[in-house]
Amino acid sequence: MLVVAALGRELAALRREAHPQVALLETGEGPTNAERVLRSWLDAETPRALLGIGFAGALSSSLDVGDLVVARECRTSTGDSVATTPILLEAAKRIQADGLAVRFGVTLTVDQVVCQAEGSDDSH
Numbered sequence: 001m002l003v004v005a006a007l008g009r010e011l012a013a014l015r016r017e018a019h020p021q022v023a024l025l026e027t028g029e030g031p032t033n034a035e036r037v038l039r040s041w042l043d044a045e046t047p048r049a050l051l052g053i054g055f056a057g058a059l060s061s062s063l064d065v066g067d068l069v070v071a072r073e074c075r076t077s078t079g080d081s082v083a084t085t086p087i088l089l090e091a092a093k094r095i096q097a098d099g100l101a102v103r104f105g106v107t108l109t110v111d112q113v114v115c116q117a118e119g120s121d122d123s124h
Contacts, residue, residue, distance in 0.1 A: 002047035
């Protein structure tokens with residue numbers, strides 16, 4: 001399995017709990033970086049599954065630290081859309097049964113930061 005995130009700090013907790021069957025990939029911010037780095041990795045490797053993670057949900061007061069947000073569908077600012085495969089949705093539902101707070105919904109990915117939580121600082 002490949003776990004992808006824009007920032008190293010989004011992967012930090014996973015790095016502490018390394019697993020030999022899970023590869024971690026930091027792509028850098030933005031779709032251009034993500035596409036370039038991911039394509040390069042996929043040219044050399046073939047993961048059984050790919051999981052994209054990040055902190056964006058931190059801007060929602062309905063989410064707590066550690067909640068898992070699972071996209072049934074991911075939309076872009078250009079109107080494109082990608083649905084999650086049913087087998088991955090079923091796996092996420094099993095995780096929910098283990099007591100982890102799991103939220104399902106539609107996500108949106110954009111090319112730039114659209115808002116910040118009050119008092120946050122994006123300098124780090």
